[in-house]
Amino acid sequence: MSNEKIPYKIYLEESEMPKEWYNVRADMKNKPAPLLNPGTLQPMTAEELAPVFCEELVKQELDDTTPYIEIPEEIRDFYKMYRPSPLVRAYCLEKKLGTPAKIYYKFEGNNTSGSHKLNSAIAQAYYAKKQGLKGVTTETGAGQWGTALSMACSYFDLDCKVYMVKVSYEQKPFRREVMRTYGASVTPSPSTETEIGKKILADHPGTTGSLGCAISEAVEVATKSEGYRYVLGSVLNQVLLHQSVIGLETKAALDKIGEKADIIIGCAGGGSNLGGLISPFVGQMLRGEEDYRIIAVEPASCPSFTRGKYAYDFCDTGMVCPLAKMYTLGSGFIPAPNHAGGLRYHGMSSTLSQLYDDGLIEATSVKQTEVFEAAEYFARVEGILPAPESSHAIKVAIDEAKKCIETGEEKTIVFGLTGTGYFDMFAYEKFHDGVMDDYIPTDAEIAESLSKLPKVD
Numbered sequence: 362m363s364n365e366k367i368p369y370k371i372y373l374e375e376s377e378m379p380k381e382w383y384n385v386r387a388d389m390k391n392k393p394a395p396l397l398n399p400g401t402l403q404p405m406t407a408e409e410l411a412p413v414f415c416e417e418l419v420k421q422e423l424d425d426t427t428p429y430i431e432i433p434e435e436i437r438d439f440y441k442m443y444r445p446s447p448l449v450r451a452y453c454l455e456k457k458l459g460t461p462a463k464i465y466y467k468f469e470g471n472n473t474s475g476s477h478k479l480n481s482a483i484a485q486a487y488y489a490k491k492q493g494l495k496g497v498t499t500e501t502g503a504g505q506w507g508t509a510l511s512m513a514c515s516y517f518d519l520d521c522k523v524y525m526v527k528v529s530y531e532q533k534p535f536r537r538e539v540m541r542t543y544g545a546s547v548t549p550s551p552s553t554e555t556e557i558g559k560k561i562l563a564d565h566p567g568t569t570g571s572l573g574c575a576i577s578e579a580v581e582v583a584t585k586s587e588g589y590r591y592v593l594g595s596v597l598n599q600v601l602l603h604q605s606v607i608g609l610e611t612k613a614a615l616d617k618i619g620e621k622a623d624i625i626i627g628c629a630g631g632g633s634n635l636g637g638l639i640s641p642f643v644g645q646m647l648r649g650e651e652d653y654r655i656i657a658v659e660p661a662s663c664p665s666f667t668r669g670k671y672a673y674d675f676c677d678t679g680m681v682c683p684l685a686k687m688y689t690l691g692s693g694f695i696p697a698p699n700h701a702g703g704l705r706y707h708g709m710s711s712t713l714s715q716l717y718d719d720g721l722i723e724a725t726s727v728k729q730t731e732v733f734e735a736a737e738y739f740a741r742v743e744g745i746l747p748a749p750e751s752s753h754a755i756k757v758a759i760d761e762a763k764k765c766i767e768t769g770e771e772k773t774i775v776f777g778l779t780g781t782g783y784f785d786m787f788a789y790e791k792f793h794d795g796v797m798d799d800y801i802p803t804d805a806e807i808a809e810s811l812s813k814l815p816k817v818d
């Protein structure tokens with residue numbers, strides 16, 4: 362098909378939207394390593410996971426063999442309120458760059474929570490409701506996940522308790538108010554509501570909190586409150602499964618216009634948007650049907666793939682969660698105060714970690730100021746104000762498109778534009794004022810953190 366015939370936005374009809382999620386683990390020969398019980402170092406069983414997570418989600422978490430899992434009708438109906446998300450042909454960006462490459466982006470910022478996280482939040486809230494639970498607990502750092510979950514819980518009339526890292530709670534009052542608008546209770550973490558919170562406050566008075574600490578608080582409240590479970594917005598296999606809706610829609614839209622991607626790019630925090638975007642494409646690679654170049658982009662300040670170690674580690678600072686085998690910088694690693702809050706996690710999805718270890722995907726890291734340069738360039742050309750997290754993918758997509766200028770190759774580049782940046786204006790302000798820094802951890806700092814990995818084997 363010639364370029365002129367491809368519209369700016371490639372939409373799917375409602376009838377073309379996916380009816381099943383795709384579970385890439387089913388096609389992996391080398392399965393992701395199982396979660397381990399930190400006490401016995403044996404794989405976690407469904408019974409052990411049941412007090413923390415909803416039953417159906419435990420099943421999905423442990424299912425390495427079923428390729429397609431039906432999306433319940435109630436979830437499909439909710440998806441229809443803001444999906445299919447558009448796949449956009451970035452004609453303006455291509456023209457401005459003067460590249461022969463064709464650039465497409467899948468835009469997930471078209472809902473009030475402003476990111477892809479709603480795709481999994483609604484699924485997790487649905488299964489909690491179906492199980493007859495009263496509510497769920499969670500942590501939020503930058504606030505996107507807490508916002509998405511509060512929207513999902515209000516839809517299903519579930520109570521939602523969010524532990525928000527104290528520094529974000531204070532710096533992002535509007536995020537907090539959006540959550541409260543949807544009926545969630547938002548508590549700054551560490552708090553005096555939990556044993557672990559009290560202990561952390563006693564040991565570190567005046568601490569501004571961390572994601573790992575907020576996770577420990579949310580898990581404690583879930584396990585101690587009748588009718589509550591804990592939910593998590595990234596990293597887990599179940600979250601990648603729900604996010605496969607992004608990749609399935611992308612593939613259906615590309616197929617519809619007869620286009621095949623050469624390079625697929627996404628930012629990687631815990632790995633859920635990237636995992637979701639690439640799942641159906643990686644499935645083709647695993648089955649020997651097609652080949653793609655897939656690039657994970659992470660911040661140079663928190664480089665789990667590019668400088669971390671593939672090993673079992675704790676998922677939280679309180680060390681109450683199961684151990685996961687993943688590319689990690691160590692659960693005690695504190696990244697420099699980077700403005701892409703959603704990319705500051707020390708570890709990475711165990712599914713993506715295995716794919717990376719098997720050479721199916723590559724990874725690169727980029728510096729914060731170059732990310733904001735790309736973000737601003739993109740905003741001015743394509744109109745959308747991107748989230749700092751998403752802008753990591755923009756940066757690398759632009760770099761790849763520029764390489765095509767030199768080689769003259771007409772490559773097709775697809776990247777995930779995970780969300781909008783309206784709540785990140787402090788970060789943009791720092792960039793505009795020229796006071797943004799690019800802290801990169803030293804080898805010694807990473808080695809020190811990795812020396813504290815749990816001993817497994």
Ligand SMILES: *Cc1c(COP(=O)(O)O)cnc(C)c1O
Pocket residue numbers: 475476477478505506594595596628629630631632633634635703704748750751779780781
């Ligand atoms: C949370 C978030 C991310 C990173 O999380 P993943 O699980 O790696 O996808 C990326 N972009 C936005 C907008 C986010 O909110």
